[in-house]
Amino acid sequence: MSKKRTPELxxxxxxxxxxxxxxxxADRRRSxxxxxxxxxxVLALVGTTVTVLVRQANHxxxxxxxxKAPIDGVQTFTGLSxxxxxxxxxxxxxPPVGGDHSEIDQNCGYYSAPVADENAVHSLEHGAVWITHxxxxxxxxxxxxxxxxxxxxYVLVTPRAGLPTPVVASAWGLxxxxxxxxxxxxxxxxxxxxxxxxxxxxGAACSGGTGTxxxx
Numbered sequence: 558m559s560k561k562r563t564p565e566l567x568x569x570x571x572x573x574x575x576x577x578x579x580x581x582x583a584d585r586r587r588s589x590x591x592x593x594x595x596x597x598x599v600l601a602l603v604g605t606t607v608t609v610l611v612r613q614a615n616h617x618x619x620x621x622x623x624x625k626a627p628i629d630g631v632q633t634f635t636g637l638s639x640x641x642x643x644x645x646x647x648x649x650x651x652p653p654v655g656g657d658h659s660e661i662d663q664n665c666g667y668y669s670a671p672v673a674d675e676n677a678v679h680s681l682e683h684g685a686v687w688i689t690h691x692x693x694x695x696x697x698x699x700x701x702x703x704x705x706x707x708x709x710x711y712v713l714v715t716p717r718a719g720l721p722t723p724v725v726a727s728a729w730g731l732x733x734x735x736x737x738x739x740x741x742x743x744x745x746x747x748x749x750x751x752x753x754x755x756x757x758x759x760g761a762a763c764s765g766g767t768g769t770x771x772x773x
Contacts, residue, residue, distance in 0.1 A: 628742050628749065632732045639682060639757060646675055652689045652717055653678050655729045665763035666770025667706040667714045676767055680713050681729040683761040684752035688743075689717035689725045698724070701738040706770070711751040711763050729755050 637655030646657050658678035665685050677687050686709075688702055694716075702724075706712045717725075722734040726743055728750035735743055752759070 634730045654727045654732050662766035664766050664768045665713045667703045669771050672715050680763050682757050683763050684756035685711050685713045685763045686747050686751045687713045687727045691723040692716040698738040709751050
């Protein structure tokens with residue numbers, strides 16, 4: 558004969574079943590909450606990434622469009638000699654945009670110390686955009702210049718005292734004076750003239766010469 562369950566045992570089993578069922582429901586709610594939070598975070602990250610990419614794409618498109626059009630304020634200089642010389646050269650522009658120069662070019666990159674004009678002019682002949690700036694330029698603007706130098710192998714950045722404006726961008730026979738790196742014409746100038754159509758020795762590298770740029 559089978560043993561009959563006592564009412565006490567049956568009641569305990571029922572309570573235990575209720576507790577286990579409640580725990581399962583709580584676990585499901587916690588899992589749902591966790592996955593909901595994960596989903597919200599993922600969507601937020603995706604949304605932020607997409608927004609950043611769209612903004613960057615729009616910025617790049619804007620710079621490209623500006624580079625294709627004439628850039629307001631660019632001065633043009635013609636009749637520049639290209640002889641290799643020794644010693645110093647007295648240039649009529651500050652900074653120079655071309656003329657006789659050293660046989661050794663200045664390696665492109667970002668420098669925290671001035672470089673010799675004669676080497677920098679040789680770099681211009683190779684297609685470099687030489688960005689000179691006031692030595693006391695704010696740190697945020699220096700960071701912008703470092704970024705420009707890091708993005709292109711044809712950008713030379715150096716400090717220079719006595720500039721006509723805080724920032725001056727030069728290419729061979731071309732110059733743009735700026736009050737700040739925030740001016741959108743700076744990026745357009747770099748895009749248009751770094752190894753651009755004005756380059757006397759197109760295809761020549763802006764490396765293998767003199768100087769070691771600062772580490773990024």
